[in-house]
Amino acid sequence: xxxxxxxxxxxxxxxxxxxxxxxxxxxxxxxxxxxxxxxxxxxxxxxxxxxxxxxxxxxxxxxxxxxxxxxxxxxxxxxxxxxxxxxxxxxxxxxxxxxxxxxxxxxxxxxxxxxxxxxxxxxxxxxxxxxxxxxxxxxxxxxxxxxxxxxxxxxxxxxxxxxxxxxxxxxxxxxxxxxxxxxxxxxxxxxxxxxxxxxxxxxxxxxxxxxxxxxxxxxxxxxxxxxxxxxxxxxxxxxxxxxxxxxxxxxxxxxxxxxxxxxxxxxxxxxxxxxxxxxxxxxxxxxxxxxxxxxxxxxxxxxxxxxxxxxxxxxxxxxxxxxxxxxxxxxxxxxxxxxxxxxxxxxxxxxxxxxxxxxxxxxxxxxxxxxxxxxxxxxxxxxxxxxxxxxxxxxxxxxxxxxxxxxxxxxxxxxxxxxxxxxxxxxxxxxxxxxxxxxxxxxxxxxxxxxxxxxxxxxxxxxxxxxxxxxxxxxxxxxxxx
Amino acid sequence: xxxxxxxxxxxxxxxxxxxxxxxxxxxxxxxxxxxxxxxxxxxxxxxxxxxxxxxxxxxxxxxxxxxxxxxxxxxxxxxxxxxxxxxxxxxxxxxxxxxxxxxxxxxxxxxxxxxxxxxxxxxxxxxxxxxxxxxxxxxxxxxxxxxxxxxxxxxxxxxxxxxxxxxxxxxxxxxxxxxxxxxxxxxxxxxxxxxxxxxxxxxxxxxxxxxxxxxxxxxx
Numbered sequence: 001x002x003x004x005x006x007x008x009x010x011x012x013x014x015x016x017x018x019x020x021x022x023x024x025x026x027x028x029x030x031x032x033x034x035x036x037x038x039x040x041x042x043x044x045x046x047x048x049x050x051x052x053x054x055x056x057x058x059x060x061x062x063x064x065x066x067x068x069x070x071x072x073x074x075x076x077x078x079x080x081x082x083x084x085x086x087x088x089x090x091x092x093x094x095x096x097x098x099x100x101x102x103x104x105x106x107x108x109x110x111x112x113x114x115x116x117x118x119x120x121x122x123x124x125x126x127x128x129x130x131x132x133x134x135x136x137x138x139x140x141x142x143x144x145x146x147x148x149x150x151x152x153x154x155x156x157x158x159x160x161x162x163x164x165x166x167x168x169x170x171x172x173x174x175x176x177x178x179x180x181x182x183x184x185x186x187x188x189x190x191x192x193x194x195x196x197x198x199x200x201x202x203x204x205x206x207x208x209x210x211x212x213x214x215x216x217x218x219x220x221x222x223x224x225x226x227x228x229x230x231x232x233x234x235x236x237x238x239x240x241x242x243x244x245x246x247x248x249x250x251x252x253x254x255x256x257x258x259x260x261x262x263x264x265x266x267x268x269x270x271x272x273x274x275x276x277x278x279x280x281x282x283x284x285x286x287x288x289x290x291x292x293x294x295x296x297x298x299x300x301x302x303x304x305x306x307x308x309x310x311x312x313x314x315x316x317x318x319x320x321x322x323x324x325x326x327x328x329x330x331x332x333x334x335x336x337x338x339x340x341x342x343x344x345x346x347x348x349x350x351x352x353x354x355x356x357x358x359x360x361x362x363x364x365x366x367x368x369x370x371x372x373x374x375x376x377x378x379x380x381x382x383x384x385x386x387x388x389x390x391x392x393x394x395x396x397x398x399x400x401x402x403x404x405x406x407x408x409x410x411x412x413x414x415x416x417x418x419x420x421x422x423x424x425x426x427x428x429x430x431x432x433x434x435x436x437x438x439x440x441x442x443x444x445x446x447x448x449x450x451x452x453x454x455x456x457x458x459x460x461x462x463x464x465x466x467x468x469x470x471x472x473x474x475x476x477x478x479x480x481x482x
Numbered sequence: 483x484x485x486x487x488x489x490x491x492x493x494x495x496x497x498x499x500x501x502x503x504x505x506x507x508x509x510x511x512x513x514x515x516x517x518x519x520x521x522x523x524x525x526x527x528x529x530x531x532x533x534x535x536x537x538x539x540x541x542x543x544x545x546x547x548x549x550x551x552x553x554x555x556x557x558x559x560x561x562x563x564x565x566x567x568x569x570x571x572x573x574x575x576x577x578x579x580x581x582x583x584x585x586x587x588x589x590x591x592x593x594x595x596x597x598x599x600x601x602x603x604x605x606x607x608x609x610x611x612x613x614x615x616x617x618x619x620x621x622x623x624x625x626x627x628x629x630x631x632x633x634x635x636x637x638x639x640x641x642x643x644x645x646x647x648x649x650x651x652x653x654x655x656x657x658x659x660x661x662x663x664x665x666x667x668x669x670x671x672x673x674x675x676x677x678x679x680x681x682x683x684x685x686x687x688x689x690x691x692x693x694x695x696x697x698x699x700x701x702x
Contacts, residue, residue: 008695009691009692009695009699010691010692010693010695010696010699011692013688013692013695014688016687016688017684017685017686017688017692020681020684020685020688021681023677024680024681026670026671027661027665027677028661030664030665031665033598049596068490069664071623071624072623072624073664074517074623074624076620076623077517077621077622077623081519083515083517083519083639084515084517085514085515085517086660086663086664087624087663087664088514088541088542088660089540089663090537090541090543090659090663091597091599092539092624093663094666095665101651111539112530134666134667135666135667137664137665137666138666138667140501141665141666170695170696170699171693171696171699173696173699174692174693174696178689178692192495247634253639256665266565286656293523306536330613349617420522441672455486455487455693455697456486456489458486458693458696459486459487459488459489459490459693460489460493460689461688462489462490462689462692462693463489463490463492463493463494463689464490464493466490466493466494466497466685466689467493467494467496467497468503468687469492470497470498470681470682471497471501473681474501474505475662476494477657478650480655480661481660481661482510482650482653
């Protein structure tokens with residue numbers, strides 16, 4: 001049996017701290033008070049109890065058990081409503097505990113999460129079944145534990161990514177992986193029952209594997225692993241289609257680097273193996289979805305056939321999203337005066353519950369400053385490395401392709417949703433799969449500091465991130481229980 | 483700095499001290515709420531008419547009942563507020579003369595203790611009608627508004643408050659008890675206190691260990 005390598009001691013300690021904090025989030029956040037968690041639980045329950053995906057329009061959306069107990073817990077009314085609270089009555093809680101005979105098998109209707117592919121939900125079925133005789137709250141918590149474990153995968157993959165791209169120095173890897181591990185929104189989402197947790201893990205693994213083939217050359221093993229990680233992401237959430245152009249580019253760049261040192265066959269074989277590992281599961285899912293009459297990709301349902309969708313108007317949307325609007329630029333109907341700040345800073349870093357639980361304004365300002373330091377520092381280091389002949393271009397091209405593809409997909413969908421449905425689509429958490437790049441930037445920026453001071457940088461960074469975690473937990477506890 | 487891992491302990495320690503200071507001074511007058519927002523006119527309460535909202539479990543004692551009323555033109559009528567249920571009824575009132583499309587008013591009542599199941603009833607003691615604001619029936623899923631035994635299909639806005647609000651720190655035990663409800667069976671007050679200790683001390687200690695070991699770990 002192959003020996004499983006022990007993680008380096010600093011990574012093990014970081015994972016331990018991450019586990020403690022993530023468990024705290026998983027326990028403290030009331031049931032169904034994370035975005036769409038009720039839908040995700042309904043999906044898991046239907047899969048576990050009936051062995052079927054949801055989407056049968058003749059059936060209720062959720063089971064009697066979920067509907068009745070959510071009502072007793074006041075979950076739906078508390079969601080996104082800061083003036084409301086979960087039920088605090090012990091008498092109602094005792095009533096809810098006594099109701100063990102409610103049907104779990106009569107859900108499976110038009111669940112809002114039904115268009116998601118099934119991989120994450122299939123993973124969550126095992127813990128659900130393991131505590132099948134327990135209360136619904138225990139089964140929900142068991143599902144949350146799956147997400148918590150996936151967060152550890154994300155953190156470990158970020159550690160490996162930094163080791164591959166920047167340098168294998170534990171202090172720098174700790175700075176970058178620590179930023180990812182302790183990012184409040186990432187932890188809050190990863191402590192709930194949601195496919196996003198698997199999405200984060202698969203993207204982080206794909207980033208690491210892409211960096212690996214770019215640095216070490218294309219091997220069949222790495223190519224297959226990269227293909228499988230990408231396929232797993234696609235089978236988790238359609239968002240991962242945005243990862244495909246970057247992965248293909250990384251594979252082609254790695255193959256190009258092998259020209260001259262390897263035969264054509266030695267190059268084509270891993271490429272084909274990786275492509276097959278990516279394509280087979282995805283095509284299998286698409287074929288199943290087609291024959292089962294299911295949507296394989298979420299689609300914007302147009303209600304206004306005459307909606308004005310044009311590239312020019314899209315440009316107008318982008319300007320209004322990111323930049324201040326001079327008088328000659330046509331306004332766009334965003335909910336916020338500063339959509340980029342609202343979505344990419346506030347919502348992406350610290351807005352909890354169903355986004356109604358916020359931190360004081362100065363916290364977001366401080367986060368913005370920290371981000372600016374990390375990214376500007378990383379750019380400075382990149383420029384310096386370029387002068388010394390470092391070859392970062394291929395990985396930068398990969399990263400840029402991934403970032404731009406995700407942003408393009410999100411913005412185009414958001415634009416169409418605004419124009420055709422008059423609604424907002426983008427949420428800050430949609431950017432979280434890119435978080436390992438922030439870890440990379442933080443680690444890169446830390447290389448600008450003299451080696452003997454890097455431990456201090458790591459200490460201060462992790463200390464501040466821990467304080468942010470504690471503050472966010474305190475705000476969440478106060479919002480739901482005080 | 484010779485011991486950089488100290489930063490990971492000192493910074494969270496300062497953060498926890500700041501949070502405790504805040505929790506020791508911040509007070510919240512809200513005892514609990516039915517969570518209904520003033521979105522619609524839940525009932526037009528004519529002179530002499532009454533309505534009740536219930537049943538309402540009392541998870542924390544209160545001595546104020548807050549309502550949302552609408553009286554766009556002219557002064558609003560005085561209202562009698564009665565809290566009744568499994569125990570002695572208590573009474574309060576709202577003086578007339580208020581104006582505005584949406585007015586939030588509070589009636590003082592004798593203290594109602596934790597653990598009771600009550601209804602809150604309003605009676606119009608004036609000569610003009612008043613709009614009692616609230617939401618659709620699902621707004622408070624466990625209680626309903628009714629008039630003379632007839633369900634109104636709505637819920638009225640009701641917040642229950644305390645005249646002497648405790649600090650968050652004073653409420654720590656209550657907060658912990660509330661956090662055990664609608665959770666798995668192992669989530670008991672003791673579990674949560676242990677978890678708190680792990681979060682406040684254990685996680686920073688592990689992070690400090692990570693920094694300490696990273697400083698000594700050889701590059702690989």
